[in-house]
Amino acid sequence: MKGLVRKHGWSLGLGLLFLLLLAVTRLIQPTFGASGFESLARAALPFAFATAGMAIVVIVGGIDLSVASMMAVAAVLAAVLMERIAGVPALFIVLAAGLVMGLVNGALIVLTRVPDIVVTLAMLFVWEGVALLILETPGGAASDWLEAGIRGFFPVEGIPQALLIIVVAIGAVWLPVRRSKLGLSIYATGSDERAAFRSGVAVGRTKIAAYGLCGLFCAMGGLSLAALTGIGEPVPGPYLLASVAAVVLGGVVLGGGRGGLLGPIIAVFILRIIRTILTLMAVDPNVTTIIEGTIMVAVVMLGTWLTMRGARR
């Protein structure tokens, strides 16, 4: 029990912070209840998936700047496919496409030996271009069941369907990985690449796999975008900085090896509920954007500073 608290102390703290913010929200707007929480969870969907993907590549010791672009590709692909073929095969095609995009990113990093940040910066533009090629202007149509699927509550009133999707989808992918040799290899590579190599880890393959997982989560993020808007939008949203900030706030150390996915996901909800609070306080939505941006930059700065101090020791 004590070990569990220590291991997940940060996530626990974040959870308490979230509850506190939830209470603050109730204080400002006493009518804020289940439906408010439901729309919060819905808005958090794409952010949660982007953050999950980003968290994995940060844990392996990299960073993926192309998450928002990959999500855009997945969203337009979903919207275009679902207009033409049945929804379920389209869903799997989109997920496969996401996985492939991520694997391409990873393979380019390993093969060219160009640093992660540069490769994914270039790929940010490449995937953005691909999204535009698939669909020049917003259009297409997501399947009705996809749109309906993220609304409402399941299995009981009070648990938003969107939250369930986040937990189930991320859990279904991450938990088996986390428990497998691959998961260990991901942490080992991010923690100390040389020691990992000496322990027999195939470092290159591990990195590629981590980027592949990131791509897969980005595909889920794209699907949720399509579900939220009902169409495909080829322009990447503001998910890059948001995901980096949530990852850092969630206790994943930039540079790799430490943290999990639980913390970052709670961090996503914290960042989202701050927006809700600001909106409820009738703050101009644009000012909200500024405040949000400032919080995210401050979080990243703090994270970097702490990492630097840790490295010096």
Add this chain to the structure above:
Amino acid sequence: MSDLSTDPPLVRIGRFLRDNPMIPLLVFLFLLIAVLEAMRPGIVMPVRAGRDGLISTFWVGNLIKFAIPLAMLAACQVLTMLTAGIDLSVGVVATVSAFVCATLSSIWGVAPAVLIALAAGVMVGLVNGFGVGVVRVHPLIMTLGTGLIATGCLQVYQRLVINAGSVVPDFLVWLGVGRTLGMPNGLVLFVPFAIFILWLMRYTGFGRLLFALGSNERAAKLSGVRAWQVYIALYVLSGFIAALAGLLYLGMIRQTSLSLANPLLLPSVAAAVIGGTSIFGGRGSYAGAIIGALILRVLDTMLTLMQMPEGARTALFGVIILAVTALYVRITGAR
């Protein structure tokens, strides 16, 4: 410079080209222009289409005119890349500067408007410099973040001045669209600007430090360089240049929008990379970046003629950046 003359000629040619990257770049530029002329006879050389003039000064003037703001933003990338950084806030800064200048001109007059517009760029640069130099956030993330915040500020600002209307100052229009002897007036600003950047990079202590920090920050530290000072000055300068480019672009486009100069961001990175500036720092040439900007503009015209969709263009630029960088890593074995 008498190099060790024992190397085989091919190696020497390769080395010569590496020391003088301008030559292949210029060759490539003229090759592209030749291809363009072949695709649409008469566009560059009207005489071939039966019109007057051996070289179309209109076409050349147009090429230069549209390359100028790009080349100015590329200066931001070259300078920051020298230190292994990058400035992704330049597009937003240029937009903010243009928007602020246009709206404030109608309220307070031109001179304060221009000053405040430039000050906005300096402010963003200061924040970037603090984040990169003192807190040591990766420049990519830092400048991306400030860009996002600046966009938010711009939207709030727009709400405040929504009724003020906008005025594009006359001298900016003159700079942006005016021509003298067929050449764009923008050169009046750009030529001294380019000379300043070239001077800064080659003949000042500050320029030396940019190269030093990018090639080996530890060696620079060993020699007593306090890196944070250099980073703050660098990003402030970059913000200032971006704001200046925004003003020029305002005169060229003659209308304001909340995303005016944002599409110039990617090409500005590409221009610097094509021009031989290494994204890993320590190597770069502004003259190369200027040629790079011209190359991109010619390429742009070609892609438009080929009716290449916007998406393919964006993707192509991304591929160019990655390919040039990977090639550089392959050749030098750097990082």
Add this chain to the structure above:
Amino acid sequence: MTDTSLLDASGIAKSFGAVRALTEARLTVDRGEVVALMGANGAGKSTFVKILTGALRPDAGRVLIRGAEASVGSPAEARRSGLVPVYQEPSLIPDLDVADNLRLGDTPVEPFRAWVAELGINRLKLSDMIGELPLATLRILDLARALAAKPDVLLLDEMTAALPTDLVERVLKVVRAEADEGLGVIYVSHRFAEISQLCDRASVLRDGRTVGDLPIEPGVEDRAVELMLGQTLDLGARETSGAVTRKTGTPRLAVRTLAARPKLSDVSFDLYPGEVLGVVALEGQGQDELFEVLAGFERPGAGTIQVDGVPVRFSHPADAIAAGLTFVPGNRSEALLSQRPVRENVALPFAARLRSWGQLKLRRERERVGYAIDKLQIDTRAQGEVQRLSGGNQQKVTIGRWIATGVETLLLFDPTRGIDVRTKRQIYPLVRELAENGAAVLYYTSELAEIPQACDRAVVIFNGRVVDVIDASAADEATLMRAAYGLTNGASAA
């Protein structure tokens, strides 16, 4: 040597560019045998270890394990073939717990636990995070993990460096007992006391070549030192006799009880103007930390530094430079802007300060850089980029940087590592001349023969402490080598 040899490596050669790290190394280990692998700094020991463990591929030669050619392309493959290494630094993943680390390397848990207990660590839980365990425990875990993998040959590389005495005893006992059961052990170490306690035989490397095998018997220390030294290179005669009188007055640099993590624990000495003070130390005895602290890169954990009698604290190398302490690091690539021309490299300190950010004073710069280039006879035919210069010329550039600005106190860290004899012979008189003109020089070198050439006195650092101060001009190499190995008893700190 017989077909019962567990490990038989022969004819191993390896070059890095023009540098030949190994020319003909060999090593055999029989069943139940513990072989010490010895060699002075730069003899090629670490390259040999890397080849045996599969981290490097040799250019020539072969490694047979149990008579079968081992194609060791990676550490994982070496492990499968039966050779399991324990490296100098821990190779456990700091952010994983013990159980996960075992799972990663497919180590069976129960034997591992048994070994941990056997080695004297009692309170270890499998859920302990590696990053939170003390260094000594990690070394034991590394060893236990290696033993649990049931190796044929165990390679211990400076295994005991971070261990307290009681654990060292424990380790030696366990390893010896395992060897008696048939395990083959390669023991890389600088410590004669442990070698004579544990090993059956010592194999000595010199200049990339295996020069002899010695049975462990009383007096083996002298034979080993002799073999490690061999025929030394003629480094040229010392030019000036340099009257070695103990300097008096205020020292330029006074260091007292200086400590810095991880390896420097207690160092005191005085360095006077006009003096070249040598630092004699084997690899990793704390000299790296000493120079980093003096150069302003790291802050000391304890102790004081005085420059000309005034206490100083450095938070940045710029502070050290302001106090006149200039540092030439051992690794040239740390100090050079490899893609920039010679002139910019030499002139770098000129531009460092805020007030010199403006227009360069090119004429003054040219004069001073020219002076340094003449002084050091830097071959500047390849002006374009420093990386095209030879190693010797590169090193001259890093020294020339401070000659051009004027030297007060020069910290030279192994300035002659990997450079040609001709350049070396230019560097000693230069160092002497600087000292005669009033500079104070602290001179660490991995090549002991240089100490009498360049230095007046030398401090000997062993295990993070000053153990002896030697009159350098009179010392012969064997004396220095014995001192460096901690074999002198007269521990009279300065």
